[in-house]
Amino acid sequence: MMKTLLIWALVLSTLTVTAQQRGQFKRGPEGPGKMEMMQDLNPEESAILKTKRMTLDLDLSDSQYDKIYQIHLKNAQHRQARMAEIKKQQDEGTWTRPSKEERFKMMNERLDKQIATKKELKNILDDEQFERWEANAKQAHKKRDMRKHRSKRSRR
Numbered sequence: 001m002m003k004t005l006l007i008w009a010l011v012l013s014t015l016t017v018t019a020q021q022r023g024q025f026k027r028g029p030e031g032p033g034k035m036e037m038m039q040d041l042n043p044e045e046s047a048i049l050k051t052k053r054m055t056l057d058l059d060l061s062d063s064q065y066d067k068i069y070q071i072h073l074k075n076a077q078h079r080q081a082r083m084a085e086i087k088k089q090q091d092e093g094t095w096t097r098p099s100k101e102e103r104f105k106m107m108n109e110r111l112d113k114q115i116a117t118k119k120e121l122k123n124i125l126d127d128e129q130f131e132r133w134e135a136n137a138k139q140a141h142k143k144r145d146m147r148k149h150r151s152k153r154s155r156r
Contacts, residue, residue, distance in 0.1 A: 043076035058129040
C-alpha cells in the first residue's frame with residue numbers, strides 16, 4: 001500500500017515538473033511569442049527582418065529591396081514613436097482609454113496607412129510578386145484571426 005502511494009506521488013511530481021519545463025519554450029501565454037520578440041528590436045532591425053522575409057517569399061531585386069526597406073523602416077519608426085508616446089502617458093498616469101471617436105479615428109488612420117503602403121508596394125512589385133504578397137497577407141490575417149478566436153475561447 002505504502003509502495004503504491006509512493007510510486008503514484010513520484011509519477012505525479014514527475015509529470016508536473018515535465019509539464020512546467022515544456023511551457024517555458026512554448027509560444028503564446030506560456031512563453032514569448034513573435035510580438036514580444038519583435039518589440040525588443042529597434043526600427044532598423046525590424047525593417048531589415050521584414051524586408052528579408054519578403055525577399056525570401058517574393059525574390060526581390062536589390063532595387064526592390066531598398067525601396068521596400070524604406071517603407072518598412074518608416075512604418076516601424078512610426079509604430080515605435082506611437083508606442084513610446086503611450087508608454088510615457090502610462091508612466092505619467094495621464095493615459096486614458098480612447099473614446100469611441102478616438103478609436104474610430106485611430107483605426108481610420110491605420111487603415112489609410114495600410115492602403116498607402118499597399119499602393120506603394122503595388123508600384124514596386126511586379127504583378128506576380130504583388131499577387132503572392134497579397135496571398136501571404138491574407139493567409140497571415142487568417143492565422144491571426146484563428147489565434148484570436150482560440151485565445152478568446154480558452155479565456156472562457
